Amino acid sequence: MTDAHDTAADSSLRTTGGAPPDDDGSSASEAPIPLLEPREGIPPVIADEAALAKVVAAFAAGTGPVAVDAERASGYRYGQRAYLVQLRREGAGTALIDPVACPDLSGLGEALSGAEWVLHAATQDLPCLREIGMVPGLLFDTELAGRLAGFPRVGLGAMVENVLGFVLEKGHSAVDWSTRPLPEPWLRYAALDVELLVDLRDALEKELDRQGKLEWARQEFEAIASAPPPEPRKDPWRRTSGMHKVRRRRQMAVVRELWETRDRIARRRDVSPGKVLSDAAIVEAALALPAGLHALAALNGFGQRVSRRQLEQWQAAVDRAKALGESELPQPGQPVTGPPPPRAWADKDPEAAARLSAARAGVSALAERLNMPQENLITPDTVRRVCWEPPKAVDADSVAEALAGFGARAWQIEQVTPVLVAALSASPA
Secondary structure (H helix, E strand, O other): OOOHHHHHHHHOOOOOOOOOOOOOOOOOOOOOEEEOOOOOOOOOEEOOHHHHHHHHHHHHHOEEEEEEEEEEOOOOOOOOOEEEEEEEEEOOEEEEEOOOOOOOOHHHHHHOOOOEEEEOOHHHHHHHHHHOOOOOOEEEEHHHHHHHHOOOOOOHHHHHHHHHOEEEOOOOOOOOOOOOOOOHHHHHHHHHHHHOHHHHHHHHHHHHHHOOOHHHHHHHHHHHHHOOOOOOOOOHHHHOOOHHHOOOHHHHHHHHHHHHHHHHHHHHHOOOHHHHOOHHHHHHHHHHOOOOHHHHHOOOOOOOOOOHHHHHHHHHHHHHHHHOOHHHOOOOOOOOOOOOOHHHHHHHOHHHHHHHHHHHHHHHHHHHHHOOOHHHHOOHHHHHHHHHOOOOOOOHHHHHHHHHHOOOOHHHHHHHHHHHHHHHHOOOO
């Protein structure tokens, strides 16, 4: 077949619908080309230290940016560990690495420390890559670049099609990547995911430069690369789907006990918690407060295929929650930091509500002019915090300082400060 690299390089920003139009409003309409095979074929999976050492040497000797991707087994296994790592670099080709057989990839990470890493939706893969010793120093996120450039569809398949004119087969994105051995069609899919990632990066860099947004993107990429690992989530059981139905503290305690019991079992068995017990079943048990096994077995999610031993462990969790003293019960809601929900502003502080309304309208208009999502221009939480407690003296310097304190990047501060100064200075109607 035609060499995809050469074809993509020739096409530059080749749109097939859904990309930002050229300045004259036109866009190409050529039929996209199916990308069926990696250009050097499917590489063997690296599953031992000797083969890994060769890959490290090859990629260290390669040139230019390195495309990086990782496949997880979300919905099948506990946690978000990587089960396959894909890389591609000029001069080194494509590598598929099994991080179960080779759990320490810090040597590869060090070999690539001076290279720019190209990922799509980097924040999804960086945590699992960090676990195996791969941490980028320089980063280019093609999904975020697409957002900043104004693409309405920023999934990898859509971006490759709209920008480069190739169709990626996406049928294996949600499979169980912990499967061993990995089937050949899955490996082909995985190799193709990094096949054109650097080409996509190059085309998006040109488009961002054309729009005057390249420096903005670089600041965003730097923020992602330098961000520390997120803090563990407090009270993760509160994120149980359907939790809004649970009103009483005793019922909340049942959710907590069932969630924590399920989590221990899922961790021990290395399976997705949802495969142990569904969120819907947890909420139903919390609402019903079953008195015994018979009542529990009558609830959705606990009947038929659930063994008596399993029912006993779930009922024991319910009973533990029912036996707690009042002081041990969870409090409703989570401790609130920052401003209250916007829906409460009109009653609590009508002037703050007016400031927020003006700020939202201004940010929305600015985002539309800049052709990017509002949340990429400035986070809604930052806008709310500045509007709830504005600087005592509202001017460009004080608002810029407030935005910087909430983590806004320099380009965001430059763009948004005039809008917020106007909103914070406006007299309420």
